[in-house]
Amino acid sequence: MSDPKSDKILSVEHLMMHFGGIKALNDVNLDVERHSITALIGPNGAGKTTVFNCLTGFYKASGGSILLNTQGKPTDVIKILGQPFRGRDFINPAQFASRLYYKMFGGTHRVNRAGLARTFQNIRLFREMSVVENLLVAQHMFVNRSLFAGVLNTPGYRRAESAALDHAFYWLEVVDLVDAANRLAGELSYGQQRRLEIARAMCTRPEIICLDEPAAGLNPAETEALSRIIRYLRDHHGITVLLIEHDMGMVMNISDHIIVLDHGDVIARGAPEAVRHDEKVIAAYLGADEEELV
Numbered sequence: 001m002s003d004p005k006s007d008k009i010l011s012v013e014h015l016m017m018h019f020g021g022i023k024a025l026n027d028v029n030l031d032v033e034r035h036s037i038t039a040l041i042g043p044n045g046a047g048k049t050t051v052f053n054c055l056t057g058f059y060k061a062s063g064g065s066i067l068l069n070t071q072g073k074p075t076d077v078i079k080i081l082g083q084p085f086r087g088r089d090f091i092n093p094a095q096f097a098s099r100l101y102y103k104m105f106g107g108t109h110r111v112n113r114a115g116l117a118r119t120f121q122n123i124r125l126f127r128e129m130s131v132v133e134n135l136l137v138a139q140h141m142f143v144n145r146s147l148f149a150g151v152l153n154t155p156g157y158r159r160a161e162s163a164a165l166d167h168a169f170y171w172l173e174v175v176d177l178v179d180a181a182n183r184l185a186g187e188l189s190y191g192q193q194r195r196l197e198i199a200r201a202m203c204t205r206p207e208i209i210c211l212d213e214p215a216a217g218l219n220p221a222e223t224e225a226l227s228r229i230i231r232y233l234r235d236h237h238g239i240t241v242l243l244i245e246h247d248m249g250m251v252m253n254i255s256d257h258i259i260v261l262d263h264g265d266v267i268a269r270g271a272p273e274a275v276r277h278d279e280k281v282i283a284a285y286l287g288a289d290e291e292e293l294v
């Protein structure tokens, strides 16, 4: 088991993901340093989104381990998603009970509760809800959901509602959307929607946030604003940011570490300058989009 005080907030070992005959991930090993901005890059089809989907529980990995080191304790992501029973569970009652529990009550929500949040390559907001409602829904875990308290509008219920609203407006301020608080999320510009997705993820109070191509479709000014927000998360909230991004200018500019995937394997890792000049990385990008690494 990993050490909860470790500087690694996430450790992935021998991660495999197979779709029938397609090996999207062969044997991925990577660590993410706490409080870092770490970029996961690689040519199209390298397996980046598949890694994210395994980390967040959208896919159940075919093999390997994913350990989160959050909230002062280690969390085995694959276990809390619910695993099939194994033969030896039947001679180990504690193991059997744990497996049964997570089969019944496990799932992606547990990964989020353990302190990991994400955004999506294709924005997935509640488009018919207002901007602020999107942020209130994200906090349902932290508000008082007792029917009794709601009907009687108890002081505790009002306090929790008010705290959730304050929290929502705090994040709207960070992502510069206070003026749009009452607009429908679906009416926002593309760049605003991307920022709202980050605010919504932050409202779940994560320790690590996974951003899937946050700069896709943004103009240079919006990308610059996004970079400032990402740095703010790390510098003012101690958040660890793991991002997939094709905008190499942005990646080289904001990342502390870069991990490079190709054909389902990690082919390089290190500081931006080292990765930029790594021959394996250059070779992987040649033939994909030669301009990408410049």
Ligand SMILES: Nc1ncnc2c1ncn2[C@@H]1O[C@H](COP(=O)(O)OP(=O)(O)OP(=O)(O)O)[C@@H](O)[C@H]1O
Residues within 6 Å of the ligand: 019, 022, 023, 024, 042, 043, 044, 045, 046, 047, 048, 049, 050, 051
């Ligand atoms: N649900 C799925 N079913 C079958 N194959 C899949 C599935 N998801 C991903 N793949 C395959 O896994 C491989 C890796 O895909 P993935 O989307 O993870 O790559 P990526 O590095 O994120 O690419 P991009 O930069 O284009 O988003 C691809 O060959 C893809 O076709």
